[in-house]
Amino acid sequence: MSTPDGPTDLAGMRERNLALVLAEIDRSQPITRARLAALTGLTKTTVSARVAALTALGLVSAEDPVRAGRGRPGAPVSVASGPIAGLGLEINVGYLSACVLDLTRRVRIRRSVLRAGAGSDPDRDVAALGRLAHAVTGQARRAGLTLVGTTVAVPGVLHGGAVNAPNLGWDALPAAELLAEALPSQPLPVTVDNEANLAALGELWFGAGAGLGDYVYVSGETGIGAGIVVAGALFRGTHGAAGELGHVVVAPGGPACRCGGRGCLEQVAGLDAVLRAADVPDTAPAGPDVRDSADLLGAGAAELVRRLEAKDRRALAAAKRAGEGLGIALVAVTNLFDPAALVLGGLPARMAPWLTPHITAALEAGGGRLRGRTPTIWRSELTDGAVLGAAGEVVARVLAAPSAVA
Amino acid sequence: MSTPDGPTDLAGMRERNLALVLAEIDRSQPITRARLAALTGLTKTTVSARVAALTALGLVSAEDPVRAGRGRPGAPVSVASGPIAGLGLEINVGYLSACVLDLTRRVRIRRSVLRAGAGSDPDRDVAALGRLAHAVTGQARRAGLTLVGTTVAVPGVLHGGAVNAPNLGWDALPAAELLAEALPSQPLPVTVDNEANLAALGELWFGAGAGLGDYVYVSGETGIGAGIVVAGALFRGTHGAAGELGHVVVAPGGPACRCGGRGCLEQVAGLDAVLRAADVPDTAPAGPDVRDSADLLGAGAAELVRRLEAKDRRALAAAKRAGEGLGIALVAVTNLFDPAALVLGGLPARMAPWLTPHITAALEAGGGRLRGRTPTIWRSELTDGAVLGAAGEVVARVLAAPSAVA
Numbered sequence: 001m002s003t004p005d006g007p008t009d010l011a012g013m014r015e016r017n018l019a020l021v022l023a024e025i026d027r028s029q030p031i032t033r034a035r036l037a038a039l040t041g042l043t044k045t046t047v048s049a050r051v052a053a054l055t056a057l058g059l060v061s062a063e064d065p066v067r068a069g070r071g072r073p074g075a076p077v078s079v080a081s082g083p084i085a086g087l088g089l090e091i092n093v094g095y096l097s098a099c100v101l102d103l104t105r106r107v108r109i110r111r112s113v114l115r116a117g118a119g120s121d122p123d124r125d126v127a128a129l130g131r132l133a134h135a136v137t138g139q140a141r142r143a144g145l146t147l148v149g150t151t152v153a154v155p156g157v158l159h160g161g162a163v164n165a166p167n168l169g170w171d172a173l174p175a176a177e178l179l180a181e182a183l184p185s186q187p188l189p190v191t192v193d194n195e196a197n198l199a200a201l202g203e204l205w206f207g208a209g210a211g212l213g214d215y216v217y218v219s220g221e222t223g224i225g226a227g228i229v230v231a232g233a234l235f236r237g238t239h240g241a242a243g244e245l246g247h248v249v250v251a252p253g254g255p256a257c258r259c260g261g262r263g264c265l266e267q268v269a270g271l272d273a274v275l276r277a278a279d280v281p282d283t284a285p286a287g288p289d290v291r292d293s294a295d296l297l298g299a300g301a302a303e304l305v306r307r308l309e310a311k312d313r314r315a316l317a318a319a320k321r322a323g324e325g326l327g328i329a330l331v332a333v334t335n336l337f338d339p340a341a342l343v344l345g346g347l348p349a350r351m352a353p354w355l356t357p358h359i360t361a362a363l364e365a366g367g368g369r370l371r372g373r374t375p376t377i378w379r380s381e382l383t384d385g386a387v388l389g390a391a392g393e394v395v396a397r398v399l400a401a402p403s404a405v406a
Numbered sequence: 407m408s409t410p411d412g413p414t415d416l417a418g419m420r421e422r423n424l425a426l427v428l429a430e431i432d433r434s435q436p437i438t439r440a441r442l443a444a445l446t447g448l449t450k451t452t453v454s455a456r457v458a459a460l461t462a463l464g465l466v467s468a469e470d471p472v473r474a475g476r477g478r479p480g481a482p483v484s485v486a487s488g489p490i491a492g493l494g495l496e497i498n499v500g501y502l503s504a505c506v507l508d509l510t511r512r513v514r515i516r517r518s519v520l521r522a523g524a525g526s527d528p529d530r531d532v533a534a535l536g537r538l539a540h541a542v543t544g545q546a547r548r549a550g551l552t553l554v555g556t557t558v559a560v561p562g563v564l565h566g567g568a569v570n571a572p573n574l575g576w577d578a579l580p581a582a583e584l585l586a587e588a589l590p591s592q593p594l595p596v597t598v599d600n601e602a603n604l605a606a607l608g609e610l611w612f613g614a615g616a617g618l619g620d621y622v623y624v625s626g627e628t629g630i631g632a633g634i635v636v637a638g639a640l641f642r643g644t645h646g647a648a649g650e651l652g653h654v655v656v657a658p659g660g661p662a663c664r665c666g667g668r669g670c671l672e673q674v675a676g677l678d679a680v681l682r683a684a685d686v687p688d689t690a691p692a693g694p695d696v697r698d699s700a701d702l703l704g705a706g707a708a709e710l711v712r713r714l715e716a717k718d719r720r721a722l723a724a725a726k727r728a729g730e731g732l733g734i735a736l737v738a739v740t741n742l743f744d745p746a747a748l749v750l751g752g753l754p755a756r757m758a759p760w761l762t763p764h765i766t767a768a769l770e771a772g773g774g775r776l777r778g779r780t781p782t783i784w785r786s787e788l789t790d791g792a793v794l795g796a797a798g799e800v801v802a803r804v805l806a807a808p809s810a811v812a
Contacts, residue, residue: 159778166776214644226742230641237744238620241777244741249734249772251658261737261772328655331667332738335650336632338643366655366667370572371647372565 014050017042018402021050022059022079026399030063030076051077058084058146059103059402079103084405085145086394087136087186090153090195090387091129093167093222094271094298097384098136100145101391103398105205108145110384111136112291114298116284120169122178130182137184148405149188149397151390152179153195155223157241163192166258167222187405188397195219195386196243197234199345200227202389207382213340215378216333218245218326219386220346224266228337246270250328268325271347275300277318278307294384301347308354319354326355327362334363334375341376345385352379420456423448424808427456428465428485432805436469436482457483464490464552465509465808485509490811491551492800493542493592496559496601496793497535499573499628500677500704503790504542506551507797509804511611514551516790517542518697520704522690526575528584536588543590554811555594555803557796558585559601561629563647569598572664573629593811594803601625601792602649603640605751606633608795613788619746621784622739624651624732625792626752630672634743652676656734674731677753681706683724684713700790707753714760725760732761733768740769740781751786758785 017040024039025031033051037044054060061080081104088099094116100109113132133150140147154175156165162172180190200217203209209217209229217227224246228235236242246266247259254263255273267273275282282300297305307315330342342359344352356377363374382388398405423446430445431437439457443450460466467486487510494505500522506515519538535558543553560581562571568578586596606623609615615623615635623633630652634641642648652672653665660669661679673679681688688706703711713721736748748765750758762783769780788794804811 157776157778164776164778172778228742235636238746238781239744239777239779242742242744244744244776247741247772247776248738250655252656252730252734259772260770260775264772324658328658329738332654332735333742335653336634336648336739336742338645338648338650340644364666366653366665366670369666370563370570370650370653371645372563372570372578373645375644 015401015403017046018050018053019400021047022054022399022402025054025060025077026079029078031078032076054402057402057405058082059398059405081106082144083146084398085140085147086391086398087133087140087147087150088153088198088387088389088391088394089129089133089150090198090384090390091125091168092155092195092296095296096128096132097296097387098132099384099387099391100136100140100147101388101395102145103395105392105395107388108143109136109139110292110294111139112293112296112384114285114289114291114296122168122170122173125168125170126175126178126182129179133183147184147186149186149191149394150179150183151191151193151198151393153198153386153390154192155195155221155225157244158192158194159239159241188394191393191397193390193393194225194227194243196225196227196245197236198227198387198389198393199382199385200229200234200343200389201392202382202385202387203343203345203380204229204232205392206388207380207385208378209343212343212376212378214337215341215343216243216245216337216339217343217345217380217385218330218348220246220266220270220348222266222271224270224348226333228339245329245333248329248332250325265325265329269322269348271301274318274322274347274351275304277321278304278312278315280304280307280315294382296384297350301350305350308351316354319351320358322351323355323358324362327359327366330359331362331366334371335366338371339375341378343378343380345380345382349380349383421807421809423452424456424459425806427453428460428805428808431460431466431483432485435484437484438482460808463808463811464488465804465811487512488550489552490804491546491553492797492804493539493546493553493556494559494604494793494795494797494800495535495539495556496604496790496796497531497574498561498601498702500707501702502534502538503702503793504538505790505793505797506542506546506553507794507801508551509801511798511801513794514549515542515545516698516700517545518699518702518790520691520695520697520702528574528576528579531574531576532581532584532588535585539589553590553592555592555597555800556585556589557597557599557604557799559604559792559796560598561601561627561631563650564598564600565645565647594800597799597803599796599799600631600633600649602631602633602651603642604633604793604795604799605791606635606640606749606795607798608788608791608793609749609751609786610635610638611798612794613786613791614784615749618749618782618784620743621747621749622649622651622743622745623749623751623786623791624736624754626652626672626676626754628672628677630676630754632739651735651739654735654738656731671731671735675728675754677707680724680728680753680757681710683727684710684718684721686710686713686721700788702790703756707756711756714757722760725757726764728757729761729764730768733765733772736765737768737772740777741772744777745781747782747784749784749786751788751791755786755789
């Protein structure tokens with residue numbers, strides 16, 4: 001338990017104390033320096049020096065002093081709502097999306113571009129993400145914000161620095177490297193992560209996640225993925241590829257999947273499969289469809305929901321098939337992970353009223369008797385959880401290593 | 407980081423130090439008191455007092471003193487190979503098994519009773535386990551051993567203190583309570599745990615587990631279960647029911663399962679299903695089949711393996727069907743958990759040469775392209791992993807709370 005404190009470790013210790021003080025401000029704001037000293041165990045002198053450094057970095061700001069009794073006024077500090085901010089990006093088959101969060105985790109900018117069906121040109125994808133990021137960075141600058149880092153959500157598996165995203169046509173794409181060139185220059189390195197993982201974190205930080213216990217978040221558009229949250233943190237597996245729910249086999253010998261298997265869940269419950277089964281055309285936007293909202297629902301999915309509401313027979317049959325497939329996959333999830341809750345996000349959240357009865361029936365039959373209980377099914381209220389989680393991840397990185405923003 | 411050290415906490419601190427010293431002896435034995443003081447950070451006086459207490463409890467014994475240079479001879483101590491020992495018990499459809507480990511984790515007694523097909527009389531099961539435990543306790547006494555605790559492996563799910571084990575006909579059975587009455591009286595409370603969990607720990611402590619990274623251990627007899635090891639510890643899920651691999655659906659709409667679902671893995675790859683498909687009669691032992699070995703293979707399974715070796719057409723077809731079912735379930739495991747290894751234990755280990763090709767093919771097809779790698783498949787060399795793990799669990803409890811054996 002000894003702390004290295006030789007001269008060579010002084011910089012490291014300062015950085016640790018900086019992060020310690022910032023994390024405590026984040027948890028307990030507004031908070032006085034005296035209270036910070038009490039909570040962190042640091043001396044008041046150290047706290048004052050670190051607060052001054054955090055203020056100089058633009059990470060912390062002083063509130064109006066509060067006069068406590070007759071003494072010197074306490075000078076509470078809070079995490080600054082500017083200028084430092086983080087950029088979340090998401091690319092999926094049907095859209096690109098961006099979200100800017102300041103360090104108080106308030107959404108300052110949302111922008112999405114809906115696009116037509118499956119892309120299969122990684123260069124074009126990277127360039128399009130770069131254009132969106134440059135546009136949003138300009139908008140942020142005009143709002144007085146400085147973007148210090150970017151996390152990008154992708155519908156694929158990270159594999160030794162490269163990304164396999166069959167639905168985008170990305171095959172071992174060195175995405176972080178390519179994006180680093182295409183995106184505006186920033187002090188923090190570009191991070192790429194699986195969209196379901198980031199959406200699960202989005203639910204934890206901005207949705208209902210913190211109150212659910214351990215949960216498995218089901219995310220879906222063309223592909224289907226899951227983010228697994230255990231004890232408030234992502235469960236990532238040995239190689240970072242845990243939660244590939246879309247490739248659980250639910251129809252043995254069924255339709256071929258881009259992963260190389262057959263009868264995978266996403267061939268039954270993914271957007272393309274459901275639209276095909278419901279005979280809904282996945283129309284491309286007529287012109288540029290740019291939105292400043294959290295609504296990422298494309299024309300095909302919107303039409304599907306309309307037909308479900310109108311009790312269209314083919315749409316209902318497609319939803320039933322998707323719900324039964326999800327039921328089989330979520331029985332596997334429940335039997336293997338025994339989570340407290342299952343969270344439906346993305347397309348499954350939009351289709352929840354028509355999917356949930358089938359999922360519930362499958363869970364009650366499949367092992368429900370054995371376990372004596374089934375997990376709670378929660379429909380996410382966030383419609384852009386992945387890009388929110390991506391931006392939140394940048395904020396988390398700033399809090400963990402504050403001086404990196406300099 | 408302050409340690410409570412008021413008079414009321416003195417007993418607690420002594421117990422913690424006792425466990426600390428014993429754990430260090432277990433890790434580094436034989437070890438001198440001086441080295442123990444250096445490694446634990448306790449004073450030599452405290453170490454000597456705690457070693458004396460552990461010796462009085464029968465948990466630690468002195469080795470021959472080693473003369474280091476000219477000084478006083480060091481007096482190394484080790485964990486005692488007697489009299490204190492732990493009892494592991496296992497009940498499964500086809501057998502009861504017992505194993506005694508001393509605190510050095512050496513197997514001192516093994517005894518199993520093979521029995522005919524599915525039992526469905528919990529009272530008879532509990533009584534039979536009690537008789538086996540009494541017999542083994544007598545045998546242990548004659549060998550100079552004192553059994554201080556028992557852990558019982560069951561092929562079922564624990565659910566708020568009760569056990570659901572459909573293949574035994576146990577429905578919410580308060581097993582620990584009933585067993586506490588039937589077993590010989592011991593200082594530690596009776597613990598009941600899932601057999602796959604204990605077999606996974608058996609592999610970790612006595613098999614290849616420690617070198618595999620995170621793994622999912624597949625255990626099976628009539629039922630099929632999995633024990634999930636993450637970072638050297640069991641992953642148990644929210645309600646302790648994680649790893650119910652046998653109820654992953656591999657044949658949607660397929661045969662009804664005792665869990666209430668249809669097409670569960672154990673209806674395709676469990677012992678009864680495989681024997682039925684291979685047309686092998688599951689004959690009861692003609693007389694009492696009591697064994698003092700680690701071999702728990704019943705007559706039916708033994709006959710199945712003989713026919714597989716003889717390339718019997720029906721047996722090979724049954725193994726193919728089981729292997730394909732396991733393949734589908736293990737694709738789900740791999741996609742969801744992303745483990746470094748899959749360990750085959752129990753019946754799947756016995757059938758490994760005939761199952762593994764199908765499992766490997768399924769893993770390579772199903773998402774293998776997406777992830778770029780498939781987990782290692784390891785065939786357990788332990789044939790009684792669950793009962794070994796059960797006895798090991800008692801040893802672990804003694805090490806964690808040494809004075810409880812008094």
